Amino acid sequence: MKKSLWQKDIIKNNFKTLNKDIDTDILIIGGGITGLTTAYNLLNKKYNITLLEADKFFNNTTCKSTGKLTYLQDLKYQDIYNIYDFKTTKLYYEAQKDGIKLAKKIIKENNIKCDLTKTDSITFTTSEKEVTKFDNEKKILDKLSVKYYVTSKDLNTKDIKSLILVKNTYVFNPVKYLNGILNVLKKEDKISIYENSRVKKIKKENNYYVALVDKFKVRTKKIVVSCNYPFFTIPGFIPFKTYMEKSYITATKISYIKNISGITSNYPTISFRYHKDKDENYFIYLNNSSKLCDKLNYKKNYNECVNAAKKITGKQADYKWTNMDVMTNDFLPLVGRVSNEEKNVFIATGYNTWGMTNGTIAGKIIADLIKSNKNKYADIFNPSRGMTLTKFKNFISNTVISNTKAYSFNLLKKNPSWYKNKACVTKINGKRVGIYFDSQGNKHIVSNICPHLKCFLTFNEIDKTWDCPCHGSRFDVDGNVVKGPSCYDIKIDETK
Ligand SMILES: Cc1cc2nc3c(=O)[nH]c(=O)nc-3n(C[C@H](O)[C@H](O)[C@H](O)COP(=O)(O)OP(=O)(O)OC[C@H]3O[C@@H](n4cnc5c(N)ncnc54)[C@H](O)[C@@H]3O)c2cc1C
Incomplete structure (x- = not known):
C-alpha cells in the first residue's frame, strides 16, 4: 500500500509477535492514537497492561491522517446541535479543546519532537448554497464564546463564499507523535507490547475474557478495543451506528510555508495544510472524500486528487496515499463501555475524521472509566446512547442505502x-x-x-x-x- 508522508519517519521497533499464553490486568487491542494514549493514561498505576498490535506499528489510520489538531472541524458544532442540544455541543467543543491540551502536555512532558506547529484553522466553502450553514455555525460559535474571524490573509479568497477562521490550533507529524508515546511505554516494566499479533476473537471464561491470537491466549479482566473499527459486531452493533469515509491525499515539496490549515464544509471535501520538515516544505492536499461505498473507481479518484494538487503546486506530488475513517450517524464518537452488559469491555471508534483530538480524549475517558474516575465527557460519548428520529434517518441514508448500493454494485457486475x-x-x-x-x-x-x-x-x-x-x-x-x-x-x- 502507498505510504504517507509521515511514514518516511518510521523507526522500526521489532516488538515480538505473541508467542505464548499470558495473563494481564488490562488488554489494549490496537496501537493507533487511541490505544497508545489509553496505555499512556494508565501508566504508573498498579495494572499490568498488554498491548497487541495486528500489524507493525505506524501502519494505521492515525499515521495516514493529515495530522491536524484542531477544534474547528468543518461545521461540526451545528451538526451536533441539530441532533442534540447546546449542552452536548458545548461538551463536544470542550472535549476538543481538552484533547489539544492533553496532546500538548504529553508532547511537552516527554519532549516529543513531532513538529508541533501552531496554525490558524479555517473552514470554507466555494458554494453559495452553504452560506446559510456558515451563518448558523457562527451563531453557535458565538454562544460557545469562541473567537473567530471571517477573512484570511493567507488565502486567495476570490472563489470563497464564506469562511470561518480560528487561532490556536496545531498541526504535527502523527508518526513522530505516536513514536514518542511508544518510547515512553517501552520504558515501563508493567506494559508488554506485541506487534503482528491480530486478535481474532474474544471469549468469556468464568470471570475473565480470553482474547485469541492464532493459537495463543491472553486472559484478562478488562479489554480496550481501540482498533479503529471493532472486529466484532455483537456486542455494540457498531456497523449499525457507523459508516466509512475515504479520502485521497498528496504531499508536494514546495518552496514556501504558511501557517494555516483548512477544510471545506461540503462533499467532496478538500482539506489542506503545510508541513516543515528539516529543510523541506510540503503542501498537503486532500480531496475526493466520499462515503467508502459511493466511489469505487479508485484509480479515477486517485488521479483526480493528484491532478488537482498539481494544478495548485505546479508539480507532481512526492507522496500520494489514501485513508479511511469511521463516521457516526449522530456526529459524536463512540467511546466507553461497549454495552451496558459488558462493563469491562471498552471501545473507542467513530471519530468522524477528527481522531487526533477525539482519539486523545478517548484514551483519557477509557482510562478514567477503568480507574473509576469521573469524566465529564463519558456520557455524551457513551456507545449505548439512545436512538432519535434524526439519527435513524441518517442511519438509513448513510448506512443502509449506501451499503446496499455497494453490495448491489458488485453483485450486479x-x-x-x-x-x-x-x-x-x-x-x-x-x-x-x-x-x-x-x-x-x-x-x-x-x-x-x-x-x-x-x-x-x-x-x-x-x-x-x-x-x-x-x-x-x-x-x-x-x-x-x-x-x-x-x-x-x-x-x-x-x-x-
Ligand atoms: C483522510 C483522513 C485524514 C484525517 N486527518 C485528520 C486530521 O488532520 N486530524 C484529525 O484529528 N483526525 C484526522 N483523521 C482521523 C484520524 O486519522 C482517525 O480518527 C484516527 O487516526 C483513528 O485512530 P485509531 O486509534 O482509532 O485507529 P488507528 O490509528 O487505525 O489504530 C488502530 C490500530 O489497531 C490495529 N488493529 C486493528 N484490528 C486489530 C486486531 N484485531 N488486533 C490487534 N490490532 C488491531 C490496527 O492495525 C491499528 O494500528 C483523518 C482521517 C482520514 C481518513
Missing part, C-alpha cells in the same frame, strides 16, 4: 467482471472468487467475499488490494488480511 484486464471477479465451482493476474501472468485466486459481514470485495488497482466497500477491510492479492475489521484471510483452497 457482469460475470466475469474485469478490472482493466488485471483482475476479475468470477465463479469457480459455484464460489465467488477474485483473480489477480500479475506481470508474469501468474493467477492469484482469492475468495471475493469479506469474512467480516459478507460484503463483496472490489479490486483496488492503485494498491493492488481487494477492498470491502462496506466496512473497510482490505486484503492483498494472495488473500492475507492487511486491514480490519476482518480478522480472517480470504485465501481459498484451489484444489477443492
Whole structure:
C-alpha cells in the first residue's frame, strides 16, 4: 500500500509477535492514537497492561491522517446541535479543546519532537448554497464564546463564499507523535507490547475474557478495543451506528510555508495544510472524500486528487496515499463501555475524521472509566446512547442505502467482471472468487467475499488490494488480511 508522508519517519521497533499464553490486568487491542494514549493514561498505576498490535506499528489510520489538531472541524458544532442540544455541543467543543491540551502536555512532558506547529484553522466553502450553514455555525460559535474571524490573509479568497477562521490550533507529524508515546511505554516494566499479533476473537471464561491470537491466549479482566473499527459486531452493533469515509491525499515539496490549515464544509471535501520538515516544505492536499461505498473507481479518484494538487503546486506530488475513517450517524464518537452488559469491555471508534483530538480524549475517558474516575465527557460519548428520529434517518441514508448500493454494485457486475484486464471477479465451482493476474501472468485466486459481514470485495488497482466497500477491510492479492475489521484471510483452497 502507498505510504504517507509521515511514514518516511518510521523507526522500526521489532516488538515480538505473541508467542505464548499470558495473563494481564488490562488488554489494549490496537496501537493507533487511541490505544497508545489509553496505555499512556494508565501508566504508573498498579495494572499490568498488554498491548497487541495486528500489524507493525505506524501502519494505521492515525499515521495516514493529515495530522491536524484542531477544534474547528468543518461545521461540526451545528451538526451536533441539530441532533442534540447546546449542552452536548458545548461538551463536544470542550472535549476538543481538552484533547489539544492533553496532546500538548504529553508532547511537552516527554519532549516529543513531532513538529508541533501552531496554525490558524479555517473552514470554507466555494458554494453559495452553504452560506446559510456558515451563518448558523457562527451563531453557535458565538454562544460557545469562541473567537473567530471571517477573512484570511493567507488565502486567495476570490472563489470563497464564506469562511470561518480560528487561532490556536496545531498541526504535527502523527508518526513522530505516536513514536514518542511508544518510547515512553517501552520504558515501563508493567506494559508488554506485541506487534503482528491480530486478535481474532474474544471469549468469556468464568470471570475473565480470553482474547485469541492464532493459537495463543491472553486472559484478562478488562479489554480496550481501540482498533479503529471493532472486529466484532455483537456486542455494540457498531456497523449499525457507523459508516466509512475515504479520502485521497498528496504531499508536494514546495518552496514556501504558511501557517494555516483548512477544510471545506461540503462533499467532496478538500482539506489542506503545510508541513516543515528539516529543510523541506510540503503542501498537503486532500480531496475526493466520499462515503467508502459511493466511489469505487479508485484509480479515477486517485488521479483526480493528484491532478488537482498539481494544478495548485505546479508539480507532481512526492507522496500520494489514501485513508479511511469511521463516521457516526449522530456526529459524536463512540467511546466507553461497549454495552451496558459488558462493563469491562471498552471501545473507542467513530471519530468522524477528527481522531487526533477525539482519539486523545478517548484514551483519557477509557482510562478514567477503568480507574473509576469521573469524566465529564463519558456520557455524551457513551456507545449505548439512545436512538432519535434524526439519527435513524441518517442511519438509513448513510448506512443502509449506501451499503446496499455497494453490495448491489458488485453483485450486479457482469460475470466475469474485469478490472482493466488485471483482475476479475468470477465463479469457480459455484464460489465467488477474485483473480489477480500479475506481470508474469501468474493467477492469484482469492475468495471475493469479506469474512467480516459478507460484503463483496472490489479490486483496488492503485494498491493492488481487494477492498470491502462496506466496512473497510482490505486484503492483498494472495488473500492475507492487511486491514480490519476482518480478522480472517480470504485465501481459498484451489484444489477443492
Ligand atoms: C483522510 C483522513 C485524514 C484525517 N486527518 C485528520 C486530521 O488532520 N486530524 C484529525 O484529528 N483526525 C484526522 N483523521 C482521523 C484520524 O486519522 C482517525 O480518527 C484516527 O487516526 C483513528 O485512530 P485509531 O486509534 O482509532 O485507529 P488507528 O490509528 O487505525 O489504530 C488502530 C490500530 O489497531 C490495529 N488493529 C486493528 N484490528 C486489530 C486486531 N484485531 N488486533 C490487534 N490490532 C488491531 C490496527 O492495525 C491499528 O494500528 C483523518 C482521517 C482520514 C481518513
